[in-house]
Amino acid sequence: MHEFSIASAVVATAVRHADGRRVVVVRVRLGALRQVVPDALAFAFEIVSRETLCAGARLEWECVALRVACTPCARTWELERPPFRCPGCGDGAVAVVSGEELEVESIEVEEEAACTA
Numbered sequence: 001m002h003e004f005s006i007a008s009a010v011v012a013t014a015v016r017h018a019d020g021r022r023v024v025v026v027r028v029r030l031g032a033l034r035q036v037v038p039d040a041l042a043f044a045f046e047i048v049s050r051e052t053l054c055a056g057a058r059l060e061w062e063c064v065a066l067r068v069a070c071t072p073c074a075r076t077w078e079l080e081r082p083p084f085r086c087p088g089c090g091d092g093a094v095a096v097v098s099g100e101e102l103e104v105e106s107i108e109v110e111e112e113a114a115c116t117a
């Protein structure tokens with residue numbers, strides 16, 4: 001289950017940006033090539049985030065489709081899985097445009113409580 005190592009990285013990033021504040025929501029972008037199972041990631045996140053600033057935070061994700069570009073004819077298209085072959089010219093020389101994302105897009109932190117002391 002590589003979701004646990006991903007969840008650890010996500011929590012570490014969120015905690016770093018939270019700067020001591022409690023995290024409420026963490027949004028991540030998951031590229032199709034990463035083959036992350038969102039439910040498994042949510043489960044791993046819940047466990048890994050315990051006793052951190054992310055404890056109890058909601059994990060939201062956006063799946064980024066795999067998109068490739070043909071080198072010879074510059075056509076781009078989305079696909080579910082390999083083979084990477086251009087539907088236009090049939091060439092196999094394609095480059096991945098998107099789908100490799102695995103990043104924390106944003107976090108929401110709790111509003112700082114007003115100091116009443």
Ligand SMILES: [Zn+2]
Nearest residue numbers: 070073086089
């Ligand atoms: Zn092509």
